[in-house]
Amino acid sequence: MESGTDNGLLPGSSISEPDLALIDALQSAPRAPWSHIGRAIGVDATTAARRWERLRADGSAWxxxxxxxxxATIGFVEIRCRPRFIDAVSAAAVELPWVIGVEETAGDFDLLISAGAADLPTLGRWVRDDIGGLRGIRSARMRVGITLFGEGGDWRMRALPPAQRAELSTPRASSRTAYGARGLTRLSPVDQALVTALHADARMSYTELGAAAGVSEHTARRRVDRLLREGDVVIRCDFAYSLAGLSTLVVYGMQVPQAQLASTGSALARLAQVRLCSAVSGRHSLMTHVLLHGLSGIGPFEKMLADRFPALEIKDRAVVLRTPKRVGWLLDERGRAVGRIPLGPLRP
Known part of the structure; x- marks a missing residue:
């Protein structure tokens, strides 16, 4: 990370360096005891918990x-709208529980909608019936996720020195997961209730989780531990990008030779700037989301790509203007969490 200013803020940010370190610690160990989190960032447990509550209360992090x-079967829907209907289409998409995220963009499309379902027929039906008929849409093109190389749950703020981060968890390699690898497997009603509760607050106690799911504390602990151990559920610490000085999110469509797809996707996912990297259907083999400190960072980032990945071609780029919804959370103009629409089950 860049060095801080005299007031403890990074250039262009309004979240202090100590708070960025706290976010980084919680990205590494989201349910760790406050004593462990505090030790990693050099404060006591009470101070760590108090700082987190302040960030959470004003929507800066969650x-x-x-x-x-x-x-899940995941689709990325690129929508072109008549200009005066963009807000209405975005607002309608935000309300749908199977829509994971909505991004308003400047590029070849106006909106990028991330959607999840249990299988391809269900995903196609939901997109066709609930989005395709919205007034003002000129075109909608969906790319289906094939392989996930890295996503928001893998990304780290990198505000902590590696040694301090290692106190919380072992370094994680970027994930490489086939979307829908477990086929038509669905979470049980109890597991779905636990995930719904964790979606609201991933540090919820096992007693509270058990009450939310109608089971005992022991059962809640056992089931949550299994879901995390088997990789069926992701817990992550998220934040308002712009408040951390990361004012520019760019969505890239990239093409690489098929023989290099897996190695390139895995390497891209390890880059500090890459928030998401996924192999997708369609004319571009990779979709990559990149977080930068400003528009001026686009040129240097793309030069770095050209130097490190000579076979990679950038086919499309869209700059995100606003993100009204991210993983079910409603965001304001600055990216702060202001509400939540619980993600629905993968099946109707």
């Missing part, structure tokens, strides 16, 4: 959970 890619 902890959430969701079913992992191995349980």
């Amino acid at each position: 902890l959430t959970a969701y079913a992992s890619a191995r349980l």
Whole structure:
């Protein structure tokens, strides 16, 4: 990370360096005891908890959970709208519980909608019936996720030195998961209730989780531990990008030779700037989301790609203007969490 200013803020940010370190710690160990989190960032448990509550209360950061890619069929829907209907289409998409995220963009499409379902027929039907008929849409093209190389749950703020982060968890390699690898497997009603509760607050106690799912504390602990151990659920610490000085999110469509797809996707996912990297259907083999400190970072980032990945071609780029919904959370103009629409089960 860049060095801080005298007031403890990174250039262009309004979240202090100590708070960025706290976010980083919670990205590594989202349910760790506050004593462990505090030790990693050099404060006591009470101070760590108090700082987190302040960030959470003003929507600057939040902890959430969701079913992992191995349980879901994911589609990325690129929508072109008549200009005066963009807001209405975006607002309608935000309200749909199977819509994971909505991004308003400047590029070859106006909206990028991330959607999840149990299988391809269900995903296609939901997109066709609930989105395709919205007034003002000129075209809608969906790319289906094939392999996930890295996503928001893998990304790290990198505000902590590696040694301090290692105190919380062992370094994680970027994930490589086939979307829907478990086929038509669905979460049981109890597991779905637990995930729904964790979506609201991923640090919820096992007693609270048991009450939300109608089971005992012991059962809640056992089931949550299994869901996490088997990789069926992802817990992540999220935050308002712009408040951390990361004002620019760019969505790239990239093409690489098939023989290099897996190695390139895995390497891209390990880059500090890459928030999501996925192999997708369609004319571009990779979709990659990149977080930068400003528009001026696009050129240097693309030069770095050209130097490190000579076979990679950038076929499309769209700059995200606004993100009204991210993994079920509703965001304001600055990216702060202001509400939540629980993600629905993968099946109707």
